[in-house]
Amino acid sequence: MTGPSFGSQFELHQLRCFVAAAEELHFGRAAARMNMTQPPLSRQIQLLEHVLGVKLLDRTSRTVKLTPAGRVFLLEARRILRLTESAALATRRIATGEAGTITLGFTAASGYSFLPRLLLQRASAAPNIHVALKEMVSAEQIESLLTGRIDVGLLRPPIARSEFTTLKVASEGLVAALPVGDGRLAQASLSLADFDDAPLVMYAPEGARYFHDMLDGLFKAARVTPRVVQSLSQIHSMLALVRAGIGAAVVPEAAMSLHFDDVHFRPVVTDPPHPVELYAAWRADNDNPALGAFLGLLHPEGGDAAAASDEMPD
Amino acid sequence: MTGPSFGSQFELHQLRCFVAAAEELHFGRAAARMNMTQPPLSRQIQLLEHVLGVKLLDRTSRTVKLTPAGRVFLLEARRILRLTESAALATRRIATGEAGTITLGFTAASGYSFLPRLLLQRASAAPNIHVALKEMVSAEQIESLLTGRIDVGLLRPPIARSEFTTLKVASEGLVAALPVGDGRLAQASLSLADFDDAPLVMYAPEGARYFHDMLDGLFKAARVTPRVVQSLSQIHSMLALVRAGIGAAVVPEAAMSLHFDDVHFRPVVTDPPHPVELYAAWRADNDNPALGAFLGLLHPEGGDAAAASDEMPD
DNA sequence: CACGCCCATCCAAAAACCGCATCGGTCCAT
């Protein structure tokens, strides 16, 4: 008693049948193109028409023509089928790592010089890899790497997590940031001793542990004791204080790109000469297929970064 | 030995299953939403993954997560599904005549006044009906109606074809086009006798049969014989000759919208007072669903057109 | 008027799909 059960939605197979029939205007040839015989093709088109509630093809035993609605639906069907193919293609490209998105965490300081260089000069080697940037301090990056909020972090050591793989991507020297009028500007370069008992805008141990500990260690090893007048965590804030004449600051070379008026820079001789290190870190079990292509961008070749290393000093 | 036979293309049902699973991140709930049980849903998603050659969902026995490729494919799948719905909707709207395209033939003269009024004032009543315009003379329109190149024609009688339905949509009077300096401009209105033995730019019998025969008949009935100095088929060409002072012309009122410098118009009293008739014609068996809505625009209500008529004078 | 072409329909066989029962793995509470 119940008639044939029409699904409430059409299927792509029906669309393909319809497009073939609409283009051939001949059920036999259309069926051949679809690698099937004519009766099932007729049936599929009938099904499609029933689902839509619309006659798409006007067929006599002699001719097949598109109805006005069929003309419109033909365009729509072609668009849908094109979209399915491009969707499959795009998805496969993501899966193979040819294209994709990498979410990258970075510290403010690495954003001054290393990151722009990376994006401008290297990213062209992988034009289909989109890099989504998130600025956060190193500790946040480690947390975000664990939760998967970022794929890769650009951060400062120590990175004491066994589930991470790390790569040293850059190391740089320190420079003194001095206000105009500071006598030490007469020297071409400074030594740590030049900061003994002099006012210094220092890194805060909480928000900038890495720089704080590194400078602290360097001064102690050189038996130098600067007068710490302020402790901040953001380089640009420190330079603002320097500009106000509150004291000097010791910052990574990359900070020179900040260009504060009335603040000048002089290299600071240290041992080792490039104590400021930047590492990339990512979870070894990160399954983002674009990761490989992105890491390829990081590998230094003739750049100013030191040799790669999978071992991390603690 | 041979494994299960995967189709080479995915189906919309698999897309719907995947979207449900990706949104619920839970196969059981997704299956419930799809009105089926969990095992077939698992299979559909496996099938989809095999067809794409891409893992879309990372599933342990405890959690379900999207892979990066799955995230991309989810967006694409949603887009495809949205498109299928809008395609069905648009097609149904075409089929019911709520929307659609009418290809309309029109004569040059009807384009001066009647057609702009129709499109500007009436078309807003059927905003989803698109009117594609094709200018052609009446004979061409009849031919195009038969071959289906146009759905409706705006043309001059006679329309002696049994397969057409016709409707008088406008009738108008005649005006004299006179060059500056013509003595007859002193009169507020002219009679046909004012053209006796005067130079007249006439319609050509080939290209403008309707106007030629009508004027010819009017003059003969009034026993008036103008001096025909030129015969043209395009009104704007005739007015250009009038402007050059070659003679007067008798044209439909609508031609006054042409605004030639140094050409002025005066009404011409005729019997009947509105001898210039414009008809709409269409094939009775035209299956364009938008036809009904378009014809609704044509029906005069308080307009200047005469009453509708299915009978056509010959 | 007979023939050929072409789409629709009928029917049996094949394929696909679904639901049930169940397995194996993980997490959680005890």
Next chain:
DNA sequence: ATGGACCGATGCGGTTTTTGGATGGGCGTG
């Protein structure tokens, strides 16, 4: 540490759907 709850995958039998061959019927052609 262990038992139970939860969850997705898998095996299997029954049902629905689809397919292809044969056939029917309408229409144009010679």
